[in-house]
Every structure is written in C-alpha cells, then in structure tokens.
Amino acid sequence: MRIIHFSDIHLGLLPHSASFLLDKRLFGTLNHWLLRRRKQNLEYLDRALAAMQALKPDWIVCTGDLGSVGSPEEFHHAVALLQPFRKLVDGRFLFVPGNHDVYVRNKACQQALKRAFHELNGGRWAADVSYALLQQEDVEFFLAMAAHPLPIWMSSGRLTHELMDAFRDWSQAPRRSTAPRILLCHFPVRTRNGAPLAARRRCHNANGIVKALEHHDIDCMLCGHIHRPFAWMPQNTNEKSPIQLCAGSLTLTGTFLALDYGNDKSDFSWKFHHLSPS
Ligand SMILES: [Fe+2]
Numbered sequence: 677m678r679i680i681h682f683s684d685i686h687l688g689l690l691p692h693s694a695s696f697l698l699d700k701r702l703f704g705t706l707n708h709w710l711l712r713r714r715k716q717n718l719e720y721l722d723r724a725l726a727a728m729q730a731l732k733p734d735w736i737v738c739t740g741d742l743g744s745v746g747s748p749e750e751f752h753h754a755v756a757l758l759q760p761f762r763k764l765v766d767g768r769f770l771f772v773p774g775n776h777d778v779y780v781r782n783k784a785c786q787q788a789l790k791r792a793f794h795e796l797n798g799g800r801w802a803a804d805v806s807y808a809l810l811q812q813e814d815v816e817f818f819l820a821m822a823a824h825p826l827p828i829w830m831s832s833g834r835l836t837h838e839l840m841d842a843f844r845d846w847s848q849a850p851r852r853s854t855a856p857r858i859l860l861c862h863f864p865v866r867t868r869n870g871a872p873l874a875a876r877r878r879c880h881n882a883n884g885i886v887k888a889l890e891h892h893d894i895d896c897m898l899c900g901h902i903h904r905p906f907a908w909m910p911q912n913t914n915e916k917s918p919i920q921l922c923a924g925s926l927t928l929t930g931t932f933l934a935l936d937y938g939n940d941k942s943d944f945s946w947k948f949h950h951l952s953p954s
Pocket residue numbers: 684686741774776901902903
C-alpha cells in the first residue's frame with residue numbers, strides 16, 4: 677500500500693470581505709504577498725499531480741495550511757485545486773487543518789473551513805470534529821485537529837484533553853491486525869534533532885504522542901508546519917522504527933513524501949520526492 681503525503685500549499689488569495697482589514701488577516705495577507713509569495717512556485721502543484729499519478733498511490737493525505745488567512749476564497753480555490761488529487765485516489769484523500777486554516781474567529785472563515793474539511797475528507801465526518809479515526813483493513817488513520825485561532829504572534833497548536841483521551845484509547849488498544857497506525861497532525865511534536873519546537877510554534881499537550889512514538893504504539897506521524905522536509909525517529913535504530921515525517925511545503929520547497937507498507941508491519945519504506953523547480 678502506498679500513501680502520498682504533502683502539506684502547506686499556502687495558496688493566499690485576497691479576501692473579498694473588507695472585514696479582513698479588522699483582524700489579523702490583514703497582517704497574514706501582507707505577510708503572504710510581501711514575503712512568502714515571492715518564494716512560492718505554484719507550478720509545483722501541477723508537477724506534483726503528474727508525479728503522484730506515476731506513483732499510483734492508494735491514499736493521499738494533506739496536513740494543512742491550505743491558505744494563508746483561512747478565508748472562504750482560499751478554501752474555495754483549494755478545494756477545486758485538490759479535486760484532481762482526490763480523483764487520483766478515488767476519494768481516499770484525507771485532510772487535517774493547519775494554523776493558517778484556522779486563522780481567525782470570523783464566522784464566514786470558520787464556516788468555509790468546515791465545508792472544506794467535510795468535502796476534502798469525502799464527507800466521512802461531521803465538519804466540526806476535533807479528531808477523527810478511520811480504521812481500515814490495511815491501515816488506520818487518526819486525524820488530530822490541533823489548530824485554533826490565536827493572537828498574531830503565535831503559530832502554535834493545542835491538543836485537547838478529549839482528543840488525547842481518544843488518541844490514547846486508539847494507540848494503546850491491542851492491535852487488530854498488522855495494519856499500520858498513522859497519525860495525521862499539522863504540527864510536528866519534535867524538530868529534526870529531537871528537540872521540542874519553540875513555544876510559540878509547538879503543539880501543546882502533545883507529550884502523549886511523543887510517548888506513543890517512543891513506545892511504538894503508533895508507526896508513523898505525518899505532519900507539516902515546518903516548511904522544509906525532515907524525519908525524526910525517537911528510537912533511531914533502523915528504517916522500520918516509528919517515525920515522524922514532515923513533508924515540508926509543496927509550493928515552497930517542492931517536496932512531498934511517499935510511504936510504502938507491505939503486508940507485514942515491519943515491511944515499510946519511505947522517500948522524500950523533490951520536484952524540479954523549472
Ligand atoms: Fe505553513
């Protein structure tokens with residue numbers, strides 16, 4: 677079974693509603709157009725689709741930051757743009773939001789996120805769940821929604837106690853089969869060196885996830901948020917150890933990930949794919 681993972685496409689469109697001038701969307705929009713946009717290559721999206729097509733994935737997962745300020749315009753554009761990716765895997769597509777998708781408390785933005793979440797996940801869950809579990813014969817996914825609207829200087833996440841209880845129940849239950857257990861969360865729990873992220877960028881209340889990786893209760897955590905790809909293995913022994921993989925930003929670094937699982941849980945490999953910039 678092959679899973680493709682990408683993240684942080686950060687579309688960035690000017691919000692139509694003037695209300696964006698009144699909250700941190702103004703800062704986020706300026707930040708995107710003055711700084712991030714110049715480093716982005718949106719052509720990576722077409723190239724990624726072609727590359728993924730050739731890889732014949734069974735699942736495609738996206739770990740958030742579809743836009744820059746979580747506006748209805750960005751979600752509308754992102755959902756349309758990701759349609760061919762969803763088609764490629766016949767709807768076996770999963771999405772967890774990032775901090776730029778849950779940017780402000782504005783009602784229209786929050787409604788648009790709910791619609792996008794529902795649609796991108798193929799209507800599998802209600803639009804306002806804080807976590808979701810998908811248990812298939814050959815793979816198990818736990819989707820952790822850690823992003824919440826925050827003040828302008830923060831880009832951190834927080835896992836609720838309710839979410840962590842559900843995560844513990846899932847990850848510590850006896851395994852039903854050799855199906856890999858994969859956690860999807862926008863925020864990494866460790867940097868490439870195994871250190872916690874800085875407080876203003878980290879995922880708070882995530883110790884249970886670090887422990888689940890250390891104890892091999894889960895096999896893999898897929899995340900984004902950091903725009904350069906990296907891997908972190910708590911046991912650091914071999915390629916089959918539990919692992920946290922950050923895909924980087926598809927539109928900034930042109931990277932995505934492919935994970936391959938065989939019939940046996942230990943039969944696992946992964947690879948970063950780097951798209952060519954021209
Ligand atoms: Fe991001």
